[in-house]
Amino acid sequence: MKRAMHLNLLGVYAIFIVALLYGPVLLLPMFSFNDSIYIAFPLKGFTTKWYQEMATNSALLAALMNSLKVGIGVAIVSTVLGLTAAKAVIRHRLPGKTQIVGMIMLPLLLPSLFLGIALLIILRKVFSVDLSLWTIGAGHVLICMPFSMLILIARLEGFDKSLEEASLDLGENAWGTFWHVTFPLALPGVISSLLLSFTTSLDEFVIAFFLGGNDTTLPLFIWSQLRFPAKLPGVLALGSCILVLSIVIVVLAEVVRRRGVQSSKPTVF
Amino acid sequence: MASVTGGPLVGHARSRPLSQRFRALLLRSEALRGYILLTPTLLVMFLLLVVPLCGMIAFSFFTQVYFDIDFTLTLKNYWSIIKPGAGNTYLGIPFPFETPVYTILLVKSLLMSLVATSVIVLMAYPMAYFIAFRATNHKFLWLVLITVPLWTSYLLRVFAWKVILGHNGVLNSGLISIGVIEEPLGFLLYNPAAVIITLTHAWLAFAILPIYVSLEKIDRSLLEAATDLGDSKLIRFLRVTLPLSLPGVISSALMVFIPTVGDYVTPAQVGGTSGIMIGTIIQRQFGAANNWPLGSALSIFMMLAVTAIVCLFLWGVGNDRIKARGA
Amino acid sequence: MTMSSIHGRVMLEQPPETATAGYLAAGALTRRELGKLMAGAGLTMVAMPLVTRDAEAEATPNLTILEWNGYEAPEFHPEYAKKYSGSPSYSFFSDEEEALQKILAGFNPDLSHPCTASIRRWKDAGxxxxxDTKRIERWGEIMPELFSAKGMVIDGEHYMMPWDFGFSQIVYNPDILPLDKPTYGVMVDEAYAGKVSMNSQLDVVVAVGGIIAGNKNIFDPSDAEIDRLVEVWRQMVKTSRFLWSDATEIEQAMASKEIGAAYLWTSSLAALRKQGLRLEVIPPLLPWICGFVINTKGPGDEQQAYDYLNAMLDPVGGKASILANSYAHPNPESYVSVDKVHLRSYGIEDPIASLKEGIFFDEIPAAKREKLIALWDKVRAGL
Known part of the structure; x- marks a missing residue:
C-alpha cells in the first residue's frame, strides 16, 4: 500500500514536470494555425497558410537542414571527446588532473560573444579557414564538450575499475575492453551527452553568427527574421512540425525497441 | 604541453603493429595512457580555447583608443572596475566604487543565477529519481521526452512564455474568465521572476540528465542492504541514495549556474527594464561600445567571481561528504 | 614587457592601419608557434575539408554581401540576377555594430549595408x-537631396550609395492612451508608466531623449545637455514597460494591447495598421538613410560589386523593394507605378519632404559616443 502511494506521488510529479515542459511549447502549434502575424491573444481565425509559407520558404528549410547537420555532428564529436577525456580523468592518476578538468570547463565561463569573436580571429587570421558549417561545428564542440565531460565524469566516477582490469587480464585488448566494458557502462551517460550536445547546438546563435559564412543555421535565421515579424508565423509552423515529428519519431523508436526486446527474449532465456 | 608530447603517440597507438616495448611502457605508465586518451580533447581545447583565452588575458591589459589598440601593458581596465569612489547602494548593500555599475550587475547576475540554479536543481532531482528508479522500461523514452521541447527554437519558447504571462496572456485571461481578477495582472511578466521561470523551463532538462546519470549507476544491492539493516525509506535516501548521487547534483548545478551568470538574452527578453546583467555590459564592450580590453577585463572579473563561488560550493560539498562518510 | 614593445613597433610602422594591424601582428606571432604544434600533431589533415572553393567561372555570381535579412530577394536586383544568372551569396546580420565587429575580426564581404550614422565609424575602422561613382551608371538617378544628409559624404568622398530610407517615430494607440496633446513627453509621463516602451539602441535614446530634454545639439550634446539627457533617460527607463531591441518584440506587445505608445519603425507601423490597430504618429519624424558600402578586403569580383550596386538602383527592383519592405527607394522612377495608397500608408508619398521636416539620425562624435554609452548602461542598470 505504502509503496503504491510513493510511486503515485513521484508519478504525479513527473507528469507535472512534463506538463510544465510541454505546456508553453504546445502553444506554438495553436498559434501556427492562427490567422495573424502576431503571437498574441485573442486568436483571429483558422488558417493553414503559414504551413504553405513554411513549405515554400527554401531559406528556412535550408537553415533547418544546416542546423540538423551541425547538431548531429557536434553531438557525436563532443560525446566521443568527452568520453575519452572523462575516462582518462577518472581511470588514470594524472598529474595536473584538476587543472585539466578546470580547463575543459572553461568554455562554460566565457561569454559566448567573446568566444565567437575570438574563434573567428583564430580561424580567419591564424588558420585562414573559410567560414562554413564546419567552423560553426568547431565552435559548438567547444561549448558542448564541458557538458559531455560533466555528465560522463558523473557516470564513470565510482565504477569498479576491476571490471576493466579483468577484461584486460582475460586477453581483451584496450579497444575491446573499451567497447565491451567501458562503453556499455557509460551508455546512459553517452545518450544523455548526445541529447544535451545536440540540443545545445540546435539552439546556439551567437557563436553561429560569428563563425557562419554564407550558411545560416536555424536560430540565426530566426533571429535575423525578427526584423520582419510578418515572417515569424512560418517559423512557428516549422517549430510545430519539429515538435510533432520528434515526438512521433521517439514514440516509434520506443515501440520498435520494445518489440525487439520482446521478440529477442525467448532466444536469450 | 600534454598535447605536444601526446600528439604523435596517438598515431602510433592507432597503427596496428605496436612494438612490444612501447606496449609495455603503455601498460606500466598510468599517466601516459591517461594523457594519450586526453590528447584529442586537449588538442581541440588548446587550439580553440587556450589561444583565445590567452588573447583575452593579454587584451585585458591593453587600452582601446577608438579603433586602435594601445599595447602598453596597464591595469587600468581592472582598476576602472574596482576603483573606490562615492558609489551606490544596491539591495541595501553599499558598493563604494567610482563606477559601481559593474560590481552591482555582477552581484545581481550571480544572485539571479544562484536562485535559478537552486530552483532548477531542486525541481530536477525528483524527476531524475523518477526516471532512474520508477520508469523501468521506458527510460530512454522519458529522457528524450524531456529534451524534445528544447528542440523548438529557444526564441519561440520565450515567445510562448510571453504569451502565457503577458497582458492578454493565458494566465491573465484564465484568471479573468474565472472571476479571480478584473484587470490583467502586470507583475507576471517583465520582472526577475519571469526570468527565473523562463530559465527554469530552458534548463530543467539539462539539470535532470546528469542527476539521472548518477542515480542510474547506484548499485541496487546497496539500497537493499540498507533496507535489510532496518533503515526507513527516508533514512535510506539520506544515507545512501543522496550521497551517491551527489556527483550528478554537482554536475547539474555547475552546468546551470555557470552559463546562466553570463546569460543576457533571457533577461533582455522577459526581464523588462530590469533585464540588464553583467553579460549585457560585457557583450556591449565587444559590440556597440567597442572596447575589447574592458570587455576582456570584465569577462575575467566575472570568471574569477564564478570560479570563487564554484570552489566554495565544491569545498562545502566536499566537507559534507567527508562528514557523511565519517558518520 | 617584450610583448608590448613588439606590438608598439608594429603600431609605429603602420600607423593608419587601425586595430586590424594589431590583430594581424598578434596573429602572425601565434601562427608560427601554432604551425609547429600543428605539424607535430598532423592536424593539418583536419583543416583539409575546410579549404576554400576555387574562384568560379566568369558569368556566375562571385560576390558576398553582409546584409540584413529580407533584402536578398532576386526581385530587388533583376539585372544582376540576369547578367550573372543567379544571386550573390549573402551572410546575414541583425545589428550594425556586430556586423562591424565580424568584419574587423576577419570576415570579408564585398559589400555591406550599414546606415549613415555609422559610416564614419566604419571608415575609421578601415x-x-x-x-568610384563613375562606375555606377545610374548614380545620377539617385535623388540628389539624399547626398546632403549628414554623414553621407565624408571628406568629399562617397563611401555609401544611399539605398533604403525611411522614418522612425513615436506612435500611440488612442484606444489605450487617449492623449489630448500628443508629444514625445508621453515617453516620460509617470501617468503612463508601464504602458509605453522605448527602444534600447543608443542612437535612438539619444535622439528621443534629446528631443524631450529640449537639447539644441541633439547628437553632439554639451555637458549641460548631457546632464539633462540623463535625467530624461532615468525617467524614460522608469516609465517604460521594457526597452525593446527587435521589431517583433514591440509589435507583439502593441498587437496584444499591452503597450500604448512606443518608438516604432515605419515597417512596424504599417504592419500593425494592417492588423487593424488604430495608431497615431507623434511628430517630429525621425528619418534615417541606409545604403551600400564597398568593403576593403572583399575577395569577390569588384566589377560584380559595381554591377550589383547599379542593379539595386533599377526602378523595377526599386518598386519591388518599396512594396516588400515599405521603405523609400533612392530612384524617383521607382514610385511611378506604385499605388498612392501604399505610399501613403508607408508614409513615403513625398519621401524627400518628410526627410527634410524630421530630425535626421546624425552621427554621434566618437568621444561623446563612448561617454554616452557608459551613461546609458548606467541608467539602464537603475543607477
Missing part, C-alpha cells in the same frame, strides 16, 4: 573604401 572596413570600407570610397566608391
Amino acid at each position: 572596413a570600407i573604401k570610397p566608391i
Whole structure:
C-alpha cells in the first residue's frame, strides 16, 4: 500500500514536470494555425497558410537542414571527446588532473560573444579557414564538450575499475575492453551527452553568427527574421512540425525497441 | 604541453603493429595512457580555447583608443572596475566604487543565477529519481521526452512564455474568465521572476540528465542492504541514495549556474527594464561600445567571481561528504 | 614587457592601419608557434575539408554581401540576377555594430549595408573604401537631396550609395492612451508608466531623449545637455514597460494591447495598421538613410560589386523593394507605378519632404559616443 502511494506521488510529479515542459511549447502549434502575424491573444481565425509559407520558404528549410547537420555532428564529436577525456580523468592518476578538468570547463565561463569573436580571429587570421558549417561545428564542440565531460565524469566516477582490469587480464585488448566494458557502462551517460550536445547546438546563435559564412543555421535565421515579424508565423509552423515529428519519431523508436526486446527474449532465456 | 608530447603517440597507438616495448611502457605508465586518451580533447581545447583565452588575458591589459589598440601593458581596465569612489547602494548593500555599475550587475547576475540554479536543481532531482528508479522500461523514452521541447527554437519558447504571462496572456485571461481578477495582472511578466521561470523551463532538462546519470549507476544491492539493516525509506535516501548521487547534483548545478551568470538574452527578453546583467555590459564592450580590453577585463572579473563561488560550493560539498562518510 | 614593445613597433610602422594591424601582428606571432604544434600533431589533415572553393567561372555570381535579412530577394536586383544568372551569396546580420565587429575580426564581404550614422565609424575602422561613382551608371538617378544628409559624404568622398530610407517615430494607440496633446513627453509621463516602451539602441535614446530634454545639439550634446539627457533617460527607463531591441518584440506587445505608445519603425507601423490597430504618429519624424558600402578586403569580383550596386538602383527592383519592405527607394522612377495608397500608408508619398521636416539620425562624435554609452548602461542598470 505504502509503496503504491510513493510511486503515485513521484508519478504525479513527473507528469507535472512534463506538463510544465510541454505546456508553453504546445502553444506554438495553436498559434501556427492562427490567422495573424502576431503571437498574441485573442486568436483571429483558422488558417493553414503559414504551413504553405513554411513549405515554400527554401531559406528556412535550408537553415533547418544546416542546423540538423551541425547538431548531429557536434553531438557525436563532443560525446566521443568527452568520453575519452572523462575516462582518462577518472581511470588514470594524472598529474595536473584538476587543472585539466578546470580547463575543459572553461568554455562554460566565457561569454559566448567573446568566444565567437575570438574563434573567428583564430580561424580567419591564424588558420585562414573559410567560414562554413564546419567552423560553426568547431565552435559548438567547444561549448558542448564541458557538458559531455560533466555528465560522463558523473557516470564513470565510482565504477569498479576491476571490471576493466579483468577484461584486460582475460586477453581483451584496450579497444575491446573499451567497447565491451567501458562503453556499455557509460551508455546512459553517452545518450544523455548526445541529447544535451545536440540540443545545445540546435539552439546556439551567437557563436553561429560569428563563425557562419554564407550558411545560416536555424536560430540565426530566426533571429535575423525578427526584423520582419510578418515572417515569424512560418517559423512557428516549422517549430510545430519539429515538435510533432520528434515526438512521433521517439514514440516509434520506443515501440520498435520494445518489440525487439520482446521478440529477442525467448532466444536469450 | 600534454598535447605536444601526446600528439604523435596517438598515431602510433592507432597503427596496428605496436612494438612490444612501447606496449609495455603503455601498460606500466598510468599517466601516459591517461594523457594519450586526453590528447584529442586537449588538442581541440588548446587550439580553440587556450589561444583565445590567452588573447583575452593579454587584451585585458591593453587600452582601446577608438579603433586602435594601445599595447602598453596597464591595469587600468581592472582598476576602472574596482576603483573606490562615492558609489551606490544596491539591495541595501553599499558598493563604494567610482563606477559601481559593474560590481552591482555582477552581484545581481550571480544572485539571479544562484536562485535559478537552486530552483532548477531542486525541481530536477525528483524527476531524475523518477526516471532512474520508477520508469523501468521506458527510460530512454522519458529522457528524450524531456529534451524534445528544447528542440523548438529557444526564441519561440520565450515567445510562448510571453504569451502565457503577458497582458492578454493565458494566465491573465484564465484568471479573468474565472472571476479571480478584473484587470490583467502586470507583475507576471517583465520582472526577475519571469526570468527565473523562463530559465527554469530552458534548463530543467539539462539539470535532470546528469542527476539521472548518477542515480542510474547506484548499485541496487546497496539500497537493499540498507533496507535489510532496518533503515526507513527516508533514512535510506539520506544515507545512501543522496550521497551517491551527489556527483550528478554537482554536475547539474555547475552546468546551470555557470552559463546562466553570463546569460543576457533571457533577461533582455522577459526581464523588462530590469533585464540588464553583467553579460549585457560585457557583450556591449565587444559590440556597440567597442572596447575589447574592458570587455576582456570584465569577462575575467566575472570568471574569477564564478570560479570563487564554484570552489566554495565544491569545498562545502566536499566537507559534507567527508562528514557523511565519517558518520 | 617584450610583448608590448613588439606590438608598439608594429603600431609605429603602420600607423593608419587601425586595430586590424594589431590583430594581424598578434596573429602572425601565434601562427608560427601554432604551425609547429600543428605539424607535430598532423592536424593539418583536419583543416583539409575546410579549404576554400576555387574562384568560379566568369558569368556566375562571385560576390558576398553582409546584409540584413529580407533584402536578398532576386526581385530587388533583376539585372544582376540576369547578367550573372543567379544571386550573390549573402551572410546575414541583425545589428550594425556586430556586423562591424565580424568584419574587423576577419570576415570579408564585398559589400555591406550599414546606415549613415555609422559610416564614419566604419571608415575609421578601415572596413570600407570610397566608391568610384563613375562606375555606377545610374548614380545620377539617385535623388540628389539624399547626398546632403549628414554623414553621407565624408571628406568629399562617397563611401555609401544611399539605398533604403525611411522614418522612425513615436506612435500611440488612442484606444489605450487617449492623449489630448500628443508629444514625445508621453515617453516620460509617470501617468503612463508601464504602458509605453522605448527602444534600447543608443542612437535612438539619444535622439528621443534629446528631443524631450529640449537639447539644441541633439547628437553632439554639451555637458549641460548631457546632464539633462540623463535625467530624461532615468525617467524614460522608469516609465517604460521594457526597452525593446527587435521589431517583433514591440509589435507583439502593441498587437496584444499591452503597450500604448512606443518608438516604432515605419515597417512596424504599417504592419500593425494592417492588423487593424488604430495608431497615431507623434511628430517630429525621425528619418534615417541606409545604403551600400564597398568593403576593403572583399575577395569577390569588384566589377560584380559595381554591377550589383547599379542593379539595386533599377526602378523595377526599386518598386519591388518599396512594396516588400515599405521603405523609400533612392530612384524617383521607382514610385511611378506604385499605388498612392501604399505610399501613403508607408508614409513615403513625398519621401524627400518628410526627410527634410524630421530630425535626421546624425552621427554621434566618437568621444561623446563612448561617454554616452557608459551613461546609458548606467541608467539602464537603475543607477
